[in-house]
Amino acid sequence: MNGRQIVALVIGTLAAGCASGPPPTHSLEERLNDLKNEPQPSESGWFDFLETACCYAPPASPIRYDIQACTYLCPQCGRKTLYRPTHSLTLNQYNSIVNASRWKECQQLVEQMQPAAKTYGLHLSLDTRDLCSFCSKKNTGLMAAQKGMNNLYLIVRKQDGTVTCNSCNGDDLTILLQFLTTTDWKQPTRQYGILRNHVPTIERLLNLHFD
Numbered sequence: 585m586n587g588r589q590i591v592a593l594v595i596g597t598l599a600a601g602c603a604s605g606p607p608p609t610h611s612l613e614e615r616l617n618d619l620k621n622e623p624q625p626s627e628s629g630w631f632d633f634l635e636t637a638c639c640y641a642p643p644a645s646p647i648r649y650d651i652q653a654c655t656y657l658c659p660q661c662g663r664k665t666l667y668r669p670t671h672s673l674t675l676n677q678y679n680s681i682v683n684a685s686r687w688k689e690c691q692q693l694v695e696q697m698q699p700a701a702k703t704y705g706l707h708l709s710l711d712t713r714d715l716c717s718f719c720s721k722k723n724t725g726l727m728a729a730q731k732g733m734n735n736l737y738l739i740v741r742k743q744d745g746t747v748t749c750n751s752c753n754g755d756d757l758t759i760l761l762q763f764l765t766t767t768d769w770k771q772p773t774r775q776y777g778i779l780r781n782h783v784p785t786i787e788r789l790l791n792l793h794f795d
Contacts, residue, residue, distance in 0.1 A: 611704070612790065612792060615704075616783070616786065616792060618769075619763065619769055619779060619783060619786075620780065622769050622778075622780050624778065651669050651678065651681055652669075653667060653681075654681060654684050654685040655667070655684075656687070656712075656715045656716065658712075658713070658715070658716035658718070658719055660713055660716065661718055661719055663716060663717070663718045663719075665684070665716055665717040665718075667680060667681040667684045667685075679753070680715065680735050682753075683715060683735045683736050684715050686754055687712050687715065687736060689754060690736055690752075691710050691712075693754070693758060693760075694708050694709065694710045694757060697760060697761045700764040700765045701764055705742060705743035706741065706790070707740075708738060708739065708741075709738075709739045709741075710736060710737070711736070711739050712735070712737075714736075714737065736752050737749050737750065737752065738751075738752045738757070738760075740789070740790055746791075748790075748791040750788055750789050752789060756789060759782045759785050759786065760789050760790070762779055763779060763786050
């Protein structure tokens with residue numbers, strides 16, 4: 585199973601488990617506190633989960649140089665940027681190639697969480713301009729301070745006019761999708777475990793720091 589198939593599987597699994605009604609709480613602060621106060625699953629619950637997952641082998645971490653070249657077609661300017669791995673590949677360069685090959689899947693994750701985000705007065709968008717060799721030269725402001733950390737950025741616009749920008753990847757966005765759209769947080773997932781363990785990621789992406 586390749587990376588894209590794994591992302592598609594995660595998206596489908598989350599979509600199947602999403603609540604059809606409104607979020608259980610009325611503010612992000614309440615929702616985040618609900619998650620923080622979520623009890624750990626019982627020991628028997630963990631055994632049930634492990635028994636269910638025993639036939640599933642989680643994807644191994646990719647070999648650093650075992651990655652194919654890809655071409656990123658910028659939706660902003662229409663130019664192409666070729667990403668080609670070398671034996672001197674750095675971690676940032678590796679992340680760039682991964683993001684350039686999977687940014688559409690990440691865009692799909694953002695689109696899926698948009699209706700739930702709207703109920704909290706948030707508008708989310710994914711900025712991929714840093715993947716473009718041309719557009720990245722013009723990136724200023726919010727993304728300029730984070731340049732080199734990653735190549736995908738989640739833009740969060742709030743009703744009060746506040747705009748935040750944080751680097752992200754497919755794992756981050758999948759976790760955020762689960763937080764915003766599902767209500768069964770007790771059930772661990774095969775890939776990410778207990779959602780409560782990812783509160784720092786959620787706080788960083790949404791720029792939330794509630795006590």
